[in-house]
Amino acid sequence: MTQTLITNAILIDPEAGTEARGSVLLDGASIAAILPDGNGGPAPKAARVIDGGGKHLAPGIVDIGVKVCEPGERHKESYRSAGLAAAAGGVTTIVTRPDTLPAIDSPEVLEFARRRANEAAPVNVLPMAALTKGRLGREMTEIGFLMDAGAVAFTDCDHVVQDTKVFARALTYARALGALVIAHPQEPGLSAGAAATSGKFASLYGLPAVSPMAERMGLDRDIALLEMTGARYHADQITTARALPALERAKRNGLDITAGTSIHHLTLNELDVSGYRTFFKVKPPLRSEEDRHAVIAALRDGLIDTISSMHTPQDEESKRLPFEEAASGAVALETLLPAALRLYHSGDLDLPTLFRALSLNPARRLGLPSGRLAAGAPADLVLFDANKPFVLDRATLRSKSKNTPFDGARMQGRVLATWVAGANVYEAE
Amino acid sequence: MSFDHAHLLGIEPLAPRDITTILDLADQYADRGRSAAKYGDALAGLTQINMFFENSTRTQASFELAGKRLGADVMSMAMQASSIKKGETLIDTAMTLNAMHPDLLVVRHPHSGAVNLLAQKVNCAVLNAGDGRHEHPTQALLDALTIRRAKGRLHRLNIAICGDIAHSRVARSNIILLGKMENRIRLIGPPTLMPAGIAEFGTEVYDDMKKGLEGVDVVMMLRLQRERMDGGFIPSEREYYHRYGLDAEKLAHAAPDAIVMHPGPMNRGVEIDGELADDLRRSVIQQQVEMGVAVRMAAMDLLARNLRSRATTETVMA
Numbered sequence: 132m133t134q135t136l137i138t139n140a141i142l143i144d145p146e147a148g149t150e151a152r153g154s155v156l157l158d159g160a161s162i163a164a165i166l167p168d169g170n171g172g173p174a175p176k177a178a179r180v181i182d183g184g185g186k187h188l189a190p191g192i193v194d195i196g197v198k199v200c201e202p203g204e205r206h207k208e209s210y211r212s213a214g215l216a217a218a219a220g221g222v223t224t225i226v227t228r229p230d231t232l233p234a235i236d237s238p239e240v241l242e243f244a245r246r247r248a249n250e251a252a253p254v255n256v257l258p259m260a261a262l263t264k265g266r267l268g269r270e271m272t273e274i275g276f277l278m279d280a281g282a283v284a285f286t287d288c289d290h291v292v293q294d295t296k297v298f299a300r301a302l303t304y305a306r307a308l309g310a311l312v313i314a315h316p317q318e319p320g321l322s323a324g325a326a327a328t329s330g331k332f333a334s335l336y337g338l339p340a341v342s343p344m345a346e347r348m349g350l351d352r353d354i355a356l357l358e359m360t361g362a363r364y365h366a367d368q369i370t371t372a373r374a375l376p377a378l379e380r381a382k383r384n385g386l387d388i389t390a391g392t393s394i395h396h397l398t399l400n401e402l403d404v405s406g407y408r409t410f411f412k413v414k415p416p417l418r419s420e421e422d423r424h425a426v427i428a429a430l431r432d433g434l435i436d437t438i439s440s441m442h443t444p445q446d447e448e449s450k451r452l453p454f455e456e457a458a459s460g461a462v463a464l465e466t467l468l469p470a471a472l473r474l475y476h477s478g479d480l481d482l483p484t485l486f487r488a489l490s491l492n493p494a495r496r497l498g499l500p501s502g503r504l505a506a507g508a509p510a511d512l513v514l515f516d517a518n519k520p521f522v523l524d525r526a527t528l529r530s531k532s533k534n535t536p537f538d539g540a541r542m543q544g545r546v547l548a549t550w551v552a553g554a555n556v557y558e559a560e
Numbered sequence: 561m562s563f564d565h566a567h568l569l570g571i572e573p574l575a576p577r578d579i580t581t582i583l584d585l586a587d588q589y590a591d592r593g594r595s596a597a598k599y600g601d602a603l604a605g606l607t608q609i610n611m612f613f614e615n616s617t618r619t620q621a622s623f624e625l626a627g628k629r630l631g632a633d634v635m636s637m638a639m640q641a642s643s644i645k646k647g648e649t650l651i652d653t654a655m656t657l658n659a660m661h662p663d664l665l666v667v668r669h670p671h672s673g674a675v676n677l678l679a680q681k682v683n684c685a686v687l688n689a690g691d692g693r694h695e696h697p698t699q700a701l702l703d704a705l706t707i708r709r710a711k712g713r714l715h716r717l718n719i720a721i722c723g724d725i726a727h728s729r730v731a732r733s734n735i736i737l738l739g740k741m742e743n744r745i746r747l748i749g750p751p752t753l754m755p756a757g758i759a760e761f762g763t764e765v766y767d768d769m770k771k772g773l774e775g776v777d778v779v780m781m782l783r784l785q786r787e788r789m790d791g792g793f794i795p796s797e798r799e800y801y802h803r804y805g806l807d808a809e810k811l812a813h814a815a816p817d818a819i820v821m822h823p824g825p826m827n828r829g830v831e832i833d834g835e836l837a838d839d840l841r842r843s844v845i846q847q848q849v850e851m852g853v854a855v856r857m858a859a860m861d862l863l864a865r866n867l868r869s870r871a872t873t874e875t876v877m878a
Contacts, residue, residue, distance in 0.1 A: 329756035329757070330756050330757040330760075331756075331757030331758075331760040331761065332757070333756065333757070334726075334732075334755035334756055334757050334758070334761075335572075335732065336672055336673065336694060337672035337673075337691070337692050337693030337694030337695070337729060337732060338672055338673075338692075338693075340756060342756070406676065407672070407673030407676055407677060448649070451649070451651050451677075452649065452650065452651075452677075453650060453669065453671035453672070453673055453674035453677055453692075454671070454672065454673045455671045455672065455673075455692070456671060
């Protein structure tokens with residue numbers, strides 16, 4: 132086995148919540164040893180030694196909810212382009228969404244997606260499958276077969292299963308198989324047609340808007356169904372202050388529930404849409420600054436577990452439209468880490484807390500061995516310079532679609548190198 | 561007199577000084593409109609294209625007449641019947657028209673922000689003739705001119721705006737304009753027709769019309785769209801008329817010399833009593849239509865002056 136030693140790095144350990152100078156010894160696809168500086172022992176001999184340059188080394192990001200547009204819309208994003216973008220962003224595992232055309236709702240389509248992923252992507256790709264056929268909310272998919280075929284979770288993405296009986300049965304069936312169900316908490320009657328969050332800003336801009344209460348109502352319903360069924364549940368994006376007390380209660384009551392949030396809701400607010408900039412149109416819509424702060428606090432306290440990119444490629448045509456008609460979503464694989472580091476630079480979150488949400492918690496929730504900086508864990512790592520400033524130029528993104536809200540934004544923090552299963556899949560020039 | 565804007569996309573970007581500039585010039589055009597010499601040549605040699613992606617009779621006719629009175633070549637396109645149906649995007653349509661080198665583009669569109677988007681893609685002056693629920697700047701300007709002529713001033717007035725505030729671009733532009741000119745604004749209507757975040761608008765909100773009208777100088781009524789009448793936002797047309805329709809009894813709560821306004825077209829017996837609408841002692845609805853032409857002439861004249869001075873500068877630079 133070839134051994135590689137990464138020395139002279141600041142090791143971020145999200146499990147222990149610590150940062151310390153040291154080295155990491157890789158053996159093949161795994162981490163063989165963590166070697167803090169000054170422990171007195173002799174440096175191990177390795178075939179290859181990489182100088183970390185005093186920069187940060189962390190477990191690679193596990194990103195739940197990445198849209199790769201295969202099958203159906205490969206011109207927007209392929210497994211190849213998404214994989215390259217992920218590697219450049221320090222994302223070592225992408226957990227893909229089934230909201231493709233057609234939806235990934237049968238073992239056959241899942242098989243196709245997995246084959247394409249394995250051929251083309253340099254990072255780990257784990258597929259999710261739809262919870263209901265065609266994501267239509269009527270009949271559940273073949274959850275058992277899909278799990279056998281490699282589905283790691285079940286979700287209808289931004290479609291809410293409106294029929295509570297259908298959803299309750301799907302949750303019950305999923306529980307028996309130990310399947311994780313990921314849902315989008317939202318009251319669809321209230322949110323129908325909305326392009327913004329209701330309030331002064333949306334009213335002045337004349338945009339159809341949804342009350343932030345719709346998220347809490349959706350979450351309240353789902354929590355009641357969890358009490359009924361005992362299923363394993365993850366809320367894809369919690370973005371409002373009003374939803375947090377319900378989440379806190381559900382966790383305290385011992386339900387098997389976790390929650391994520393998106394990088395855009397952590398770093399942007401509703402005012403960013405001003406001038407009708409469609410690259411800032413995401414789903415759910417960007418919230419108020421008060422909501423953003425509440426979500427950051429919930430992340431710090433561990434109430435919200437994970438941060439996702441919610442990477443959603445859209446071509447120029449679907450964004451160059453009046454705001455109401457424009458498609459929702461933003462690409463974010465490459466900007467996830469630099470954007471998340473804004474929360475570090477602003478003093479809101481320290482780096483171990485950030486990587487708990489980016490790497491450790493998502494991996495744990497999916498039962499993966501990754502997300503940790505420990506002997507025996509997969510050698511999925513990211514080396515980054517937390518301070519390096521740059522101005523983002525969307526033309527340089529590796530994604531086929533360039534719909535980022537951060538075009539022209541000043542960012543601080545760049546990925547220097549990424550390893551997946553011990554293989555160096557990205558190195559900055 | 562200076563007016564330093566390339567487009568008229570809304571009231572929001574205008575300074576009080578800009579608003580006064582437009583109104584002063586419009587005042588002259590209004591006077592001239594009543595004389596025999598109503599035609600001018602301020603827009604001679606310029607091409608004006610009206611693109612209406614949403615039905616309009618009054619606004620389109622008003623813009624057309626305004627252009628013609630100032631000597632522009634005016635072309636009106638009913639966009640609902642045209643290429644949009646063939647799947648062309650707004651930007652492609654704009655680029656196509658732009659290639660014909662118009663000087664003034666007058667646009668109405670059912671979606672908020674669509675006119676702003678279009679203005680980014682063309683190199684002529686764009687006038688917003690109403691975009692979704694966002695803004696309808698020339699309507700607010702003509703309302704302001706009507707008020708100024710009737711009341712002798714455009715500040716420190718108590719002005720009530722009544723009806724469907726939530727879906728009205730006329731209300732938005734008026735709230736912004738009248739606020740900038742330092743008036744007290746009251747919004748009156750059922751809570752289902754009030755926009756969210758209304759408390760932060762710097763206005764007073766009433767759901768009781770009589771209380772809301774107490775002592776006001778100006779009563780602006782808004783049109784209630786047909787599709788909002790049944791059940792969804794209000795229980796029925798007749799209950800709406802009973803609670804929020806303007807009649808002599810409710811108007812008696814306003815100042816004795818209060819004027820009554822309506823952007824048209826009116827639903828008589830829904831938001832306003834027919835007789836009251838025709839009462840020339842109180843209603844200035846016909847003046848509003850007249851001022852509409854004058855304000856649009858002024859706005860296009862000012863934008864055209866900027867176009868010409870820019871062209872001159874470019875020639876000198878070359």
